Amino acid sequence: MNLTLRQLTTFREIMRAGSISQAARAVGRTQPAVSTMVRTLEDQLGFALFLRTHGKLIPTPEARFFLEECEDILGRLERTERTLERISSLQxxxxxxxxxxxxxxxxxxxxxxxxxxxxxxxxxxxxxxxxxxxxxxxxxxxxxxxxxxxxxxxxxxxxxxxDMECVCILSADDPLVEKSVITPDDLDGHPMAVLFDEHSTAIQTEAAFRTTGNRFNKRFELRTFLPGLQFVSAGLCVMVCDMITAYSHILHAPDSSGLAFRRFRPTISSHxxxxxxxxxxxxxxxxxxxxxxxxxxxxxxxxxxxxxxxxxxxxxxx
The missing domain is CATH 3.40.190.10 (Periplasmic binding protein-like II)
Structure with a gap:
């Protein structure tokens, strides 16, 4: 037995419409083609689907049982098509x-x-x-x-x-905000907030101070830069932090909110x-x-x- 989706769809339309002529219009086929399809389907199934009395089609009990199976199969197919359409449209x-x-x-x-x-x-x-x-x-x-x-x-x-450049964040009241670029010379002995010792930004920052002969004053050691924003805003320290953290603050505070961003040299990289x-x-x-x-x-x-x-x-x- 090799049933096709066209056979199942057409049979369902006949059961819904109650006549071959109306079903043919619904599926876009000729009436003789639909009649032939019904006879072929009955031959494949091995039992009659309709009784033909006075020009009318009377569904057999087997046809009503077969309709339930068709509805189930076609329903699953239609749901699958809708799901695939949503997937293809990224919905x-x-x-x-x-x-x-x-x-x-x-x-x-x-x-x-x-x-x-x-x-x-x-x-x-x-x-x-x-x-x-x-x-x-x-x-x-x-x-x-x-x-x-x-x-x-x-x-x-x-x-x-x-490779994203880190930025220097200062309190907006810090006199250093008059500078467009901050260096270790500007921050000699100034309280700093940095990440834990093993982090690459902490290693680079401390190395920048050491190379220039300036004192690195690590007041706050952090796991992430986010809490450091509060410390900087309060004037407790300065922080050289990653660009993502700086961007997050820009989104939340597009106007002045106690913090200022400046470039830091030498460049500290965040990867x-x-x-x-x-x-x-x-x-x-x-x-x-x-x-x-x-x-x-x-x-x-x-x-x-x-x-x-x-x-x-x-x-x-x-």
């Missing part, structure tokens, strides 16, 4: 993202909010983890996308790396990466989100660069 599916702390509070949620607009059936899992944990989650294919500090390359991970599993194929929705994530990272660099070029915020703006 349905699942996306699992792991994000490091600096981007988890503002940057990535903001991007996801825009991405999910009009995609009500798209399911998203977003977790915050350390960069080391994210690396392992991506390598083991537990998550589709990771956004973290740059790991050591390995075959089980595809990565797109970015971040977009990670995906190395041994699996990315979904269409995943590829689309990655494309938007790449554009968003470029947007961060442009936005902070604009803020630095305008020495944001200006003191005593006109």
């Amino acid at each position: 349905s599916g699942k996306l699992k993202i792991a994000c490091h702390p600096a981007a988890s509070s503002v940057f990535l949620p903001r991007l996801l909010t825009r991405f999910l607009d009009g995609r009500e059936d798209l399911e998203v899992s977003l977790i915050m983890r350390s960069s080391a944990m994210i690396e392992d989650m991506i390598a083991s294919q537990q998550f589709d996308i990771g956004f973290s500090e740059t790991p050591t390359p390995r075959a089980s991970i595809h990565q797109t790396d970015y 971040i990466s977009i990670l995906t599993p190395g041994y699996t194929t990315q979904s269409m929705v995943g590829l689309t989100f990655i494309s938007e994530l790449k554009a968003a990272v470029a947007g961060v660099q442009d936005e902070v660069e604009t803020a630095l070029n305008s020495t944001w915020p200006l003191r005593n703006p006109s």
Whole structure:
């Protein structure tokens, strides 16, 4: 037996319409073609579907039972077609993202909010983890996308790396905001907030002071830069921090809010990466989100660069 979807669809239309002529119009075929299809279907099934009495079709009990099966099969097919259509239009599916702390509070949620607009059936899992944990989650294919500090390359991970310049954040009342570029000479002995000793930005910052012969005064040691914004705003310290954290503050406080951004020289680099599993194929929705994530990272660099070029915020703006 080799039943076709056309046979099932046409049979269902005959049962709904009650006549071959009306069914033929519904399926866009001629009446003789539909009559032939019914006879062929009955031959394949091995039993009659209709009794023909005085020019009318009377469904047999077997036809009514067969209709239930047709409705079930065609219903599943129609649901599948709708699901595939939503998937192809990126309106349905699942996306699992792991994000490091600096981007988890503002940057990535903001991007996801825009991405999910009009995609009500798209399911998203977003977790915050350390960069080391994210690396392992991506390598083991537990998550589709990771956004973290740059790991050591390995075959089980595809990565797109970015070298982003760190910026110096000061209290808006600090006299140093008159400068467009801050150096270790300006911060000799000044209280600083830095990440833990093993972090690359802390190592680079301390090395910059040591190389220039200036005293490095580490008052606050942090796991992430976010709490340091409060300390800087209160005038307790200065901080050389990653661009993602600076961008998050710009989004929340587009006007002056107690902080000022300035360039720092020598350049302190913050390395971040977009990670995906190395041994699996990315979904269409995943590829689309990655494309938007790449554009968003470029947007961060442009936005902070604009803020630095305008020495944001200006003191005593006109």
